[in-house]
Amino acid sequence: MTSHSIAHEPQVTDAPPWVWPRAAYVHIPFCAHKCGYCDFASLAGADHLAERYLNALEREMAMMGEPQEVGTIFIGGGTPTRLDARQLERLLEAVRRWFPLAPGGEWTVEANPGTIDAEKADVLQAGGVNRVSLGAQSFQPELLRALERNHAPDEVVKALELVRPRFPRWSFDLIFGVPGSTPEMWATDLEIALELGPSHLSCYGLVYEKGTALWKQWQSGVVRSVDEESERAMYAHTINRLEGAGLELYEISNFARPAHECRHNLVYWANDAYFGVGLGAARYVEGVRSTNTRDLPAYLRRIEAGEPATGPTERLEPEARARETAVLMLRRTVTGIDRVDFQRRTGFELDALAGAEILQNVRHGLLEDTGERVRFTREGLFVADSVLCDLL
Ligand code: SF4
Structure with missing residues (x-):
């Protein structure tokens, strides 16, 4: 740990968690390649900006004035593991400084197959990360191609060999309803995933997000979406098969063994407050939700000028906030509202x-x-x- 670099004691607060955050999200936008369905604040071919971006992230965190102790940290993207080992080390050090993790806290980093090696895995482990979320999406080459993912199925297994011995908790992301897929193909993906022994799985139905490459292909008829009945069959099979394997559906798209739920995401589904830094990152602090710009040059320029990179900001009226809380809580299938x-x-x-x-x-x-x-x-x-x- 780098306690020598902490300027102040972390701020500790008595405010309830829906007012003052105990969770922090940090965004790393770099990717090896832009996947066809991706609507995240991510970009390929911008790795040369990584050092400048890390400088900006540190400045943005420093704008908080004081370190903030949190119970969960989530470094997502983009592809955090697109950074090289030294950059990752620097990122973790800055995050530890500004968001010291409370004892027993959860620290997740997203990783993509093909971007993580033993050196980076060691850096993450030594840096305090205790959970890794692997973007597998599918184990079948034709479905990975349809999603325009640029990894091969065996790279997921290789990544897992690095992750499994180092991190007590890890998860796969999978996508069903991929164009050209059948319920049988989806069932095969689930079987392969289960054989690898996950304690947490996120299974999302593919969404054609407006403006993405896949959406354009779909609009122009080049790509056909899976029919509704097949998609329903896929979701039904997911629930039955995973629950049969001891992974409980705890949120509409998320499954976990007991005590392996993603604690950071539970913060969102409780409509609790959270900090967010980086390109396109959202934060929700003292009832105000704001989102950073998704334009990387603008983000860098604004932070470098010492200004916040905030775009749209809204303070919800109490009733609207309560309704939103109801909707988010209902997503949690076990506890509900x-x-x-x-x-x-x-x-x-x-x-x-x-x-x-x-x-x-x-x-x-x-x-x-x-x-x-x-x-x-x-x-x-x-x-x-x-x-x-x-x-x-
Ligand atoms: S790796 Fe993830 S964040 Fe990056 S382009 Fe693909 S889907 Fe988007």
Whole structure:
């Protein structure tokens, strides 16, 4: 640790976690290549800006004035492991300085197959990272090609051989509904993933995000999306197969063995506060949500001029915030919305706010109401987006 470089004691606060953050997100935008479906603040061919970017990140963190102790850190991207080992070391040192991790805290770094080697894995481990999220997406070359991923399936296995012995917790990201895929192909991906023994899996249905290369191909008819029935079959199989293997569905797209949930993401789904630094990063502090610019030159220029790189900022009215909290909490399939917890966090009684919508969805068999909490039924998960829209 670099305690000698800490200028002040970390700020400790009594404010509740939905007001003052105990979580920090740090964004690294560099990628080896831009994947066809990607809508993240990421870019290929900009590695020459990495040193300048790290300088800017440090300046942005320093703008907080004082280090902030947190319980979870998530370094995402982009591809954090696109940085070289020395740059990664520097990044971790700066993050430790400004966001010291509380004892027992969780520190996740996203890694992509083909960008992590033994030296980088050692740096992450020595630097305090204790969880790695691997962007596998698929184990089948034709599906990786359809997603325009630039790694080969065996690179996932190689990456895992580096990750498994060093980190107590790790996860795979997988995508279903890839153009050209069938439920059988998706089932094969799940089997391969399960054989590798994950304690956490994120399985997302492919989304055609407006403006992406894949979206353009889809719009022009070059690519056809998987039909609705197949996609539904894929999701249903995911839940059945993973739960049968002991990985519980704890959020609409996330599965974990007990105590292996991603604690950082639980912060988002509780609508708790969080810090965010880096290109396009969002933060939510004292009820104000703001997002940094997604334009890398503008981000660098503004931070170098000593200004915040913030773009859109909104302070939600209490009722809008409470509704948003309900929607986020409902995403957590096991706990759903706990009525007492909800009122404590938002000051609103759940039924006064959304009683009619809840009742209607309960009647349709999409939500279950135990009195203590409201959560999705299995059927409701398949139309989750429209139920969540009702509540908003
Ligand atoms: S590796 Fe991830 S962040 Fe980078 S372009 Fe691909 S999907 Fe986007």
